Amino acid sequence: MRERLLDVEDLRVHFPVTRGVVLRRTTGVVRAVDGVTLDVREGETLGLVGESGSGKTTLGRAIVGLVPPTAGSIRLRGVEVSVLRGRRARRARSELQMVFQDPFASLDPRWPIARSVEEPLRLHRAGGRRERRDRVLDLLEVVGLSRRMADRYPHELSGGQRQRVGLARALALRPALVVADEAVSALDVSIQAQILNLLQRLQGELGLAYLFIAHDLAVVHQISDRVAVMYLGRIVELAPAVDLYREPMHPYTISLLSANPVPDPLVEAARERIVLPGEPPSAAAPPPGCRFHTRCWLRERLGDPEICRTREPALRETGPGRSVACHFADEAAASPVARRAVDLAGGRT
């Protein structure tokens, strides 16, 4: 088994909801991340799937230090990073980098791309000017851009090229973990495939670990070793990718698989879909008991057991490397609905 690189334990990130400009008062709390425990091992890709409001982006930002955690711990190779200050904090930060969905918004439009890529090197005082320039040119080559592009500006590049620049910048400080937040979602499919292949090649060459955040189940399947599914601030299921897509155990995972459009007209014609009612509730007022119970298709089939409305299920281990947070995970996994969703997502009609 690979070494553990990152350990997140019972992490909470809450944001106050405020009212008023002059007399600012707190009227509530958004529990964006509400008790998340997970680990990432050296050189692996952990996929993180969830819908808007699931807290997946906030979790990623908290890990790289962009938002302060409210409670819980984030350890990098056993060292707590959220309490570090000064040089040691910078050292730890340099190992945790992030790539964003919209590379255009994360690059300074007035800077040639070489300067954007160099910026982290300057901030961390890595080498002299000549050395830094050489390193920048090397990095551009590593991400598949020609050295001649160094002096171009972001608006002169295509979306795919900009995403490569964002990646070069994230790699500048030789990170151990890159958090990729919807890094390919805004790209056209042909370009998306280029970037996914690039991410996989870099992982092999540089031994990187990824926390790959996305809403697209097929994209996550393509790149992940393990997958965590988030709903309303919590992880509801975590499993090796092979198991999660072959034998999903949480009713939410099953409904995501069922909703996912499959690029095959024969499969789509044969499909009955579980259409979840409503939309995810607000993270400012998560439902009591199991957070998913208000939309759960299984609860009804089981005759509305009281426990779903009263007790929040813990994430419990169900097999090697697998855990799920559902009182009735076995029933969910065994249901014909789950089998059908898996068969269809897998293209078996």
Add this chain to the structure above:
Amino acid sequence: MTEPVLSVRDLVVRLSTGRGVVHAVNGVSLDVEPGGALGLVGESGSGKSVMSLAILRLLPRGGRIASGQVWFGGRDLTGLSPAEMRTVRGREIAMILQDPQSSLNPVLPVGEQIEEAIHAHERVTRRAARARAVELLGAVGIARPEEQLGRFPHQFSGGMRQRVMIAIALALRPRLLIADEPTTALDVTVQAQVLELLKELTDEVGAAVVLISHDLGIMARMTQRIAVMYAGLVVESAPTRELFARPRHPYTVGLLRSIPRIAGARGALVPIDGSPPDLERLPEGCPFAPRCAWRIDACWSANPALAVDAPEHLVACHNPAEPAETAVGRPIRPGFAPSPPPARREGVA
């Protein structure tokens, strides 16, 4: 054979920007059958959205239809006066956009917006329009519709706003609905609801649909026929099942090989090299030639016309992919190599 609802013939659209002229649509012909659903697939810059705006004569400033016809209900829409066009829009052809936020008036309650749409085209009493609005909101799955009439767009979630847009679009039982990436901004479980609703209601109203999307899974689910667009041209057009089973154009093959799938063993994606052409400087030959693995010498000099390849199946290609090649995503012919660019052959810059 039945008369198509919409017949676009040799449509050419130019967009003048401050810097130059964008060749957005370069001679597109297509037909939409009554009650059928035609999918327009393509990447950004393929011209699919500009074409739908041109059909409705809603081109942005600087945009104009340079030539071609849009036949609808026995009339060429390109020749109608602005007043005549206004009665066609909404009443006979409705449109749904990706971002309902931008199509709804933020300071008007949704009930009034639906009533307004009805009043704009039909002479009915206020009370009757209101009753229709309630009925429509109910039909698109909005609970307690009477109570929702007075609410403003921002008080609805993205999925609910898209439902309101569908209610407005179908209020007048149009014969054609143009939906441009209607679910791209929505979460996958909400997307499933909205797609289901669209399918149900357009069947009920008997409206034909032009669905624009980059998502081949949605296309597989929703359409009977697909036109693949590239650089402002239709490069392939076929019944949906035929297109997925026997794609002929190398670009279509590339798209199908670029999308990650959950089905089967996880293999490397085969992306399309390079990026889409600059629409201000289109090449002389086939616009896809620089990215194409199947290109032959003719591709650099002559843009192939869309021609019948098999019954119902049109393709614009000098050297289409063979069935065995679509599975691997590259040509497999002894001794074949893509034709080098003419500049390199002749040694001219």
